Amino acid sequence: MADLSNNLVQSHTPTRRDFIFIAAGSFAGLGGAISLWPILDSFNPSADVRAVASIEINLEPISPGQRLTVLWRGKPVFIDHRTPQQIRSARADDKAELIEPETDAERVQNPDWLIVIGICTHLGCIPQGQRPNSRTGKWGGWFCSCHGSQYDTSGRVRVGPAPRNLAVPPYKFISETLVKIG
Numbered sequence: 001m002a003d004l005s006n007n008l009v010q011s012h013t014p015t016r017r018d019f020i021f022i023a024a025g026s027f028a029g030l031g032g033a034i035s036l037w038p039i040l041d042s043f044n045p046s047a048d049v050r051a052v053a054s055i056e057i058n059l060e061p062i063s064p065g066q067r068l069t070v071l072w073r074g075k076p077v078f079i080d081h082r083t084p085q086q087i088r089s090a091r092a093d094d095k096a097e098l099i100e101p102e103t104d105a106e107r108v109q110n111p112d113w114l115i116v117i118g119i120c121t122h123l124g125c126i127p128q129g130q131r132p133n134s135r136t137g138k139w140g141g142w143f144c145s146c147h148g149s150q151y152d153t154s155g156r157v158r159v160g161p162a163p164r165n166l167a168v169p170p171y172k173f174i175s176e177t178l179v180k181i182g
Ligand code: FES
Pocket: 120, 121, 122, 123, 124, 125, 144, 145, 146, 147, 148, 149, 160, 161, 162
């Protein structure tokens, strides 16, 4: 897997809130390592570890066209505030020949917001596209430089070898500007 630290990118000025997300996600990873220890406690993760099973993100500072990466259970999650053009382009391709057919509506709860796990479904690299001016591929979504897979603005794979669309994590909108992942 690509070096996570090079790919945790915010497309807006990092805030203390961003730091909290990253720290929380890292701690979740630590919890995974601890669970390998042959001690009874490994079956009783601390309250802190359980707490990162879900995270809440304030979407207010993310403008249309901006993308944010947060860590959830040790995985990067891409949050994309899509522009009307990006939404139109995703929906226009609903009937295109897709490697894993899914409509855009099946992948989003609110068309303005695409939320996907930022791990390429081929061999687990973290695709480019979160950083401003990074490669987004022909369809304007994400480009995986490991072996060239490309994803569209719905996170659907359009060129392999990746066999599947970027996964959608469980999430729900608590309000228009607050989303809970996990
Ligand atoms: S890991 Fe992304 S294309 Fe191979």
